Amino acid sequence: MDLRIREHAEVLVDWSARVEPGDDVVVSVAEGAHELAVAVAEKLGERGANVVTTYASEEVSRAYLRAHDGEFDTAAHELALYENADSVLFLGGGRNTFATADVPGETRQAASRANQEVREARMDADWVSTVHPTRSLAQQAGMAVEQYREFVYDAVLRDWEALAEEMAKMKAILDEGSEVRLVKGGESASSATDLTMSIEGRTAVNSAASVAYDSHNLPSGEVFTAPYDPEGEVFFDVPMTLSGTRVRNVHLSFEDGEVVDYAAETGEDALGDILDTDEGARRLGELGIGMNRGIDRFTDNVLFDEKMGDTVHLAVGRAYDACLPEGEAGNDSAVHVDMITDVSEASRLEVDGEVVQRNGAFRWEDGFEE
Amino acid sequence: MDLRIREHAEVLVDWSARVEPGDDVVVSVAEGAHELAVAVAEKLGERGANVVTTYASEEVSRAYLRAHDGEFDTAAHELALYENADSVLFLGGGRNTFATADVPGETRQAASRANQEVREARMDADWVSTVHPTRSLAQQAGMAVEQYREFVYDAVLRDWEALAEEMAKMKAILDEGSEVRLVKGGESASSATDLTMSIEGRTAVNSAASVAYDSHNLPSGEVFTAPYDPEGEVFFDVPMTLSGTRVRNVHLSFEDGEVVDYAAETGEDALGDILDTDEGARRLGELGIGMNRGIDRFTDNVLFDEKMGDTVHLAVGRAYDACLPEGEAGNDSAVHVDMITDVSEASRLEVDGEVVQRNGAFRWEDGFEE
Numbered sequence: 001m002d003l004r005i006r007e008h009a010e011v012l013v014d015w016s017a018r019v020e021p022g023d024d025v026v027v028s029v030a031e032g033a034h035e036l037a038v039a040v041a042e043k044l045g046e047r048g049a050n051v052v053t054t055y056a057s058e059e060v061s062r063a064y065l066r067a068h069d070g071e072f073d074t075a076a077h078e079l080a081l082y083e084n085a086d087s088v089l090f091l092g093g094g095r096n097t098f099a100t101a102d103v104p105g106e107t108r109q110a111a112s113r114a115n116q117e118v119r120e121a122r123m124d125a126d127w128v129s130t131v132h133p134t135r136s137l138a139q140q141a142g143m144a145v146e147q148y149r150e151f152v153y154d155a156v157l158r159d160w161e162a163l164a165e166e167m168a169k170m171k172a173i174l175d176e177g178s179e180v181r182l183v184k185g186g187e188s189a190s191s192a193t194d195l196t197m198s199i200e201g202r203t204a205v206n207s208a209a210s211v212a213y214d215s216h217n218l219p220s221g222e223v224f225t226a227p228y229d230p231e232g233e234v235f236f237d238v239p240m241t242l243s244g245t246r247v248r249n250v251h252l253s254f255e256d257g258e259v260v261d262y263a264a265e266t267g268e269d270a271l272g273d274i275l276d277t278d279e280g281a282r283r284l285g286e287l288g289i290g291m292n293r294g295i296d297r298f299t300d301n302v303l304f305d306e307k308m309g310d311t312v313h314l315a316v317g318r319a320y321d322a323c324l325p326e327g328e329a330g331n332d333s334a335v336h337v338d339m340i341t342d343v344s345e346a347s348r349l350e351v352d353g354e355v356v357q358r359n360g361a362f363r364w365e366d367g368f369e370e
Numbered sequence: 371m372d373l374r375i376r377e378h379a380e381v382l383v384d385w386s387a388r389v390e391p392g393d394d395v396v397v398s399v400a401e402g403a404h405e406l407a408v409a410v411a412e413k414l415g416e417r418g419a420n421v422v423t424t425y426a427s428e429e430v431s432r433a434y435l436r437a438h439d440g441e442f443d444t445a446a447h448e449l450a451l452y453e454n455a456d457s458v459l460f461l462g463g464g465r466n467t468f469a470t471a472d473v474p475g476e477t478r479q480a481a482s483r484a485n486q487e488v489r490e491a492r493m494d495a496d497w498v499s500t501v502h503p504t505r506s507l508a509q510q511a512g513m514a515v516e517q518y519r520e521f522v523y524d525a526v527l528r529d530w531e532a533l534a535e536e537m538a539k540m541k542a543i544l545d546e547g548s549e550v551r552l553v554k555g556g557e558s559a560s561s562a563t564d565l566t567m568s569i570e571g572r573t574a575v576n577s578a579a580s581v582a583y584d585s586h587n588l589p590s591g592e593v594f595t596a597p598y599d600p601e602g603e604v605f606f607d608v609p610m611t612l613s614g615t616r617v618r619n620v621h622l623s624f625e626d627g628e629v630v631d632y633a634a635e636t637g638e639d640a641l642g643d644i645l646d647t648d649e650g651a652r653r654l655g656e657l658g659i660g661m662n663r664g665i666d667r668f669t670d671n672v673l674f675d676e677k678m679g680d681t682v683h684l685a686v687g688r689a690y691d692a693c694l695p696e697g698e699a700g701n702d703s704a705v706h707v708d709m710i711t712d713v714s715e716a717s718r719l720e721v722d723g724e725v726v727q728r729n730g731a732f733r734w735e736d737g738f739e740e
Contacts, residue, residue, distance in 0.1 A: 022443055024445055024446050024447040024448075026447065029425045029427075029430075031404070034401070034427065034429070034430075037425070037427065037430050038427075038429050038430055038433045039433070041430045041431070041433040041434040041437075042433035042434065042436070042437045043437070044434060044437075045433065045434040045435065045436065045437030045438040046437045046438070048438065048439060048441065050442075050443055050444075050445035050446070050447070050448065051434055051445070052424065052445065052447055052448045052451065053424060053425040053426075053427065053430055054422065054423060054424055054425060055399045055407070055423040055424060055425035056423075057399075057404065057407065057408075057423065059404070059408050060399075060404075060407050060408055060411045060423055061411070063408045063409070063411040063412040063415065064411040064412065064414060064415040064421055065415065066412070066415065067411075067412045067413070067414075067415030067416045068415040068416070068418065069418060071418065072420075073392055073420055074420075075394055075420035075421070075422060076394050076420075076454045077394040077396065077420070077422055077450075077451050077452075077454035077455045078394075078420070078422045078451075079454075080447075080450035080451060080453065080454040081422065081447050081448075081450060081451040082447075083450070084446045084447035084449075084450040085447045
């Protein structure tokens, strides 16, 4: 076994999920994640945890969903499994990113609604999502599989403790700040960014790839909060796939906190569908600052793209509870869609008028220009 | 997809497990059983059942067990899953029948003991075991994979209703009987069989591959009961693999209902480990008579071998509740290990002194000699 698979398992079990002896752990194994599952099981055995492995096959799901009449129940046995779990580890890595492409949207939505209680029970556990580098994901990323393995392990096998310390600086700035301004020069007016938003009273998450930091992705490496009342223009130049459609070069105009105009070079209809989902889909749910410098290229996979150093992302839709004051509801929506902008050049991020990041460099880094 | 996979799934879901709309079903998927899992999921979707798929990877188990210190707990989340399940479908079919060969016997036994409550919850559901014909199983059987597929589907895709009617005759004989004697000539004293056991008050199961018949294997095709107080010698000449070890030509001596002496030409240590699991492991749990003539050769797989016409098997360890009078506890053990003897020649099976089967032929069959 590639030694890096064992290191990945160790980071996942010890740093990310903080598994303790006697913990009841569910390991969800995608079709292509067998080797990582073996390494994770070894680590969980060492820790003395109790393990149930589930088979998260998209081909199995597709067959089930397409054959079903659409009147889904809550699965009592699945609910009982997750209500009794301390940790849930999702080992992604399928064999075809379009494996469920021919499942009707309404079937998907009906299943998702029936599954809400199970999903909530899962999220109440210490859950962590990661991926094993499969050929299918390499293909999505436009890479050879060996090359993609390097990419994934560069992103995952980091000094998380050191990164958490660095990210704490950004969290402190956002927690103390009231207003964020993102400015970026574009080649034309429609590709320029100048957006102001409020973060007063909101709490940033130091997303250091560990449940101990309210962070549930491995890799992670971003600091995010829940902004509101955006005003201005923003341009997202990082390509993405939304509901199976390629979307590129998105421009959004905000007035009074809402998207009032939008455009995209490709995939404008898919973008429009998302913005029309509900009222909250036109408001902001997240501002995130990518700080994982182990990720050095875009791979059309949000788990990696949004964490990349030299990027900032915003999400329309639902805000995360962890960013909100106790008992306060943030922006609500059925969607949460991240869009990313490259800030490596001609850009600055200001908090209350002070530049925190310029051309990708943070103010505590060498090469930062006030 | 091979159409026989869909037929297999249909027999499993409808004839064997009798799945109804709204049932909570666990599907346990071995490493090589993906295609059957897809077909079963499709059928379960059609029936409107709720499905959790578990990943029954022996490589994952091996890694976990070898890394563990051996102090196993009952897994509360796994117990909750099975306590809330209506049906459990085990789709066997691994990629290496020796995948757990290097797990120490004592680790295996400790895990098995800790798992007893979970196992009982699973057995309380409508469970069915079957296998998908993988290359590994073909290899174990000494066949090409296409040839092995023919073998499996010949055994599985039968007229189960007709076989159930024939087996009802054997069940009636055993239900009315008090004492069974199995006699078989061997080349030497140590390879001869003359074993007497009581079946008074016990109920035989017409194992017609359906939970409606208290039968939990697909294929099945045996009639079995729970004998006790065995006395005498028995020789098992059908080779088998126990806990990853080849075991061949087993001889057991019973006195006062317990194994007092044992030997095996190969694999004697593995046999000893099993007999030493607990007190019940030295007593009988089952007497079974193979009646599936769709199975025409030994394949080193107990699921098939014990059902083959012209064979009789005994299990040490746990007795099945279905064979016991209401409220009476039968032999209890963490293990249940079947051992098979070929009765096609020089053999007779007597119930209360009357010959029921001689040289493989049943008394209602052509060619039977009183």
